[in-house]
Amino acid sequence: MIEIQNLTKEYGKIKAVNDISFTVEKGEILGFLGPNGAGKSTTMNILTGYISSTSGTVKVAGYDILEDPVEVKKRIGYLPEQPPLYMDMTVNEYLNFCADLKSVPHKEWKSQKKDIMELVKISHVSHRLIKNLSKGYKQRVGLAQALIGTPDVLILDEPTVGLDPKQIIEIRKLIKALGKNHTIILSTHILPEVSAVCDRVVIINKGKIAAIDTPDNLSKMLSDFSRFTVTVAGPENKVKDILSHLYGVKYLETSGKLRDDEYSYIIEADKDVDVRKPMFNQLAQHGFPILELKSLNLSLEEIFIQLTTNEEKEAK
Amino acid sequence: MFAIMKRDFRSYFNSPIAYVVIGLFMFILALFFNDGLATGSSDFIGDFVGTMSFLLMFFVPILTMKSVAEEKKNGTEVLLLTSPARITEIVAGKFLAAFCVFLVMTAFSLIFPIILIITGKPDVPLILCSYLGFILYGAVFVSVGVFASSLTENQIVAAVIGFVSLFGLTAINFVASFFSGFLNKAFLWLSINDRYSDFGAGIIDITSIIFMLSFTVLFNFFTVRVLERKRWSQG
Structure with missing residues (x-):
């Protein structure tokens, strides 16, 4: 047309x-x-x-x-x-x-x-x-x-x-x-x-x-891994230890402290592995309840920023 | 073309502009008429129509100042230029709308000759001839006014440009007096005022009619060019 x-x-x-x-x-x-x-x-x-x-x-x-x-x-x-x-x-x-x-x-x-x-x-x-x-x-x-x-x-x-x-x-x-x-x-x-x-x-x-x-x-196209954010009640080092040993987890980072012994983390995992179920089981075994779990697909905002800032780098 | 003409014509009467212009024009004309009758002139009709044309220099730019400038300012120019109407049709519509307001104004001014006819024995053919000249003269002025309005989006600036252009136009025979020989003749040939006063003297010269009409078409063409230039602008 x-x-x-x-x-x-x-x-x-x-x-x-x-x-x-x-x-x-x-x-x-x-x-x-x-x-x-x-x-x-x-x-x-x-x-x-x-x-x-x-x-x-x-x-x-x-x-x-x-x-x-x-x-x-x-x-x-x-x-x-x-x-x-x-x-x-x-x-x-x-x-x-x-x-x-x-x-x-x-x-x-x-x-x-x-x-x-x-x-x-x-x-x-x-x-x-x-x-x-x-x-x-x-x-x-x-x-x-x-x-x-x-x-x-x-x-x-x-x-x-x-x-x-x-x-x-x-x-x-x-x-x-x-x-x-x-x-x-x-x-x-x-x-x-x-x-x-x-x-x-x-x-x-x-x-x-x-x-x-x-x-x-x-x-x-622009995301080759799945990302999510999880908030867990429990001491940071122990929770981090459990999370980092899950199969498929590529990257782990503490993104915020909500109050004492309540932290949120950002996890990036392989695209074909669903780490959410083992994560739940493991954390439950240790008595650290999950308070919030949210997947972070690359939003259009991020795509947009990626694309437009890449261009700027090229230009320079 | 008629859509634009209709809309513009209405818009002149929806805003105070047409009323103010026509009202003031009539008021000042009435003063001159009264004064002219009291003093008694040998060429009363000639003087009267001369006054009318002189007033046009001030009133036409005020009338036409919004014609294109307002569209630019309000962003409605986009509507016209992206519609299937051609630019020549748009300009023709704008010109005709303003010209019609001018005709309304001219029609009102007929009251003075009518008073003369009722109370005395004026030279009616001379009056008609003068009015023919006046209408042609007005067409030129309106086309210049619309052109001035197309140059800017500020109405005041449009009015000033219009006034200065019309002043320049009417001053041509004054300029001519500085020269002699060929230049003098050239300027006089260009002088729209000289041709206009022919009508006031009762001379209908076909070349004068064509001259005035060409002038009108020329300035409308300039307006078309201005609107087209915007499209091609690189700066």
């Missing part, structure tokens, strides 16, 4: 986007992840035809953004980082204007407007001025705008930024639901968002792609 090849955007000497290539299949939700200033918004602005690239090509449904900008723009609904709203219009007027702008036929528009307003839950504010809406509602109106004309592709730049936790969950659910009928590219610097809604992740750092994969694969 979307093909991006060797995309580069230069601002003077700075390469905001540096030789990025990836494709997005129809019906896929792609997460675009990166720290602030990594080039996410720049890439999205190029995809939507707002700015041009220095080199490289972008094709949406087979149309080149430079050669057939109008055909591409017809197929894209875009929610920029700051929703493009006219504060002096009511929600109704605004959506009517956007439909006019996107030349949605009048007959279709009536039913479409109703559907969209129900989908993003703004029907009850349709007669209010946009400037009087809360941030969450403004975001929804922005999203409604992107949905007008049922575009094949939705490009959402940090759609959940500035919303309260409940709204974030609602918007994520909504995006997930939209993914059934639309191809979606979603940018964010919030990691749980990616694992919550995306089929695939592109991690971008300093204008370059650091990794592309599914959230699960990224997690697996």
Whole structure:
């Protein structure tokens, strides 16, 4: 659906986007992840035809953004980082204007407007001025705008930024639901968002792609051992002695003291050995109860930090 | 194009700007009208329409200052530029909206000639001819104002640029007086004011009409270029 090849955007000497290539299949939700200033918004602005690239090509449904900008723009609904709203219009007027702008036929528009307003839950504010809406509602109106004309592709730049936790969950659910009928590219610097809604992740750092994969694969790929944290009641040296002699344990470290004779430890073990059962038995035999046991799979946060800091080292 | 034109036109009347501009324009015009009647001039209509055009230099930039600048400031420019509408359509819509407000203003000013017609025997064809000139003159000014607005996201700056440009434009025949021979002729040829005063004198010259229309198209084209340049900007 979307093909991006060797995309580069230069601002003077700075390469905001540096030789990025990836494709997005129809019906896929792609997460675009990166720290602030990594080039996410720049890439999205190029995809939507707002700015041009220095080199490289972008094709949406087979149309080149430079050669057939109008055909591409017809197929894209875009929610920029700051929703493009006219504060002096009511929600109704605004959506009517956007439909006019996107030349949605009048007959279709009536039913479409109703559907969209129900989908993003703004029907009850349709007669209010946009400037009087809360941030969450403004975001929804922005999203409604992107949905007008049922575009094949939705490009959402940090759609959940500035919303309260409940709204974030609602918007994520909504995006997930939209993914059934639309191809979606979603940018964010919030990691749980990616694992919550995306089929695939592109991690971008300093204008370059650091990794592309599914959230699960990224997690697996980068960890070749299982890690967990365990809190045990008992003297540190004795517990450590027991733990370190378990089969498969590669690494052991005291990570904190909770109170007297209560310590938590981080254990790394071989991937194919489950050390948890013998650990429980051994500790129980010695009368040291386990208070807490939690597995520490490499979270996206860690992957993210690993990938982005590796890049920095390389750069140096 | 019509979507943008409709929205912009409404927005002028949703904010105080159109009312303030039209109200002040009418007020000052009324003072001149009153004064002109009291003193009695041999070329009353010419003077009156001259005053109107002079006022435009101040009022058009205030009217058009928000046209593009506000979109840039609020981030709604993205909406327009990523929509399937072409940049030429966007600019045409913006220009036509402001031009329509100008036409509304012009329509209000017709009250003065109507008073003349009711109370006296003015030269009606001359009035019509003057108004034709005035409308063309206004189109040029509005296109310059919208262009000025596209250069910045600050409305005040847009108004100042607009005013200075219009001042420069109207000062061309003054500049011409410093020169003689070819340069004098060249500047006079460029002078939109000279062509405008032809209309005030009752002369409808087809080249003047084309000249004013070309000027309008030219500045709208400049606006298109400014918006396109942003897309290609490397800096």
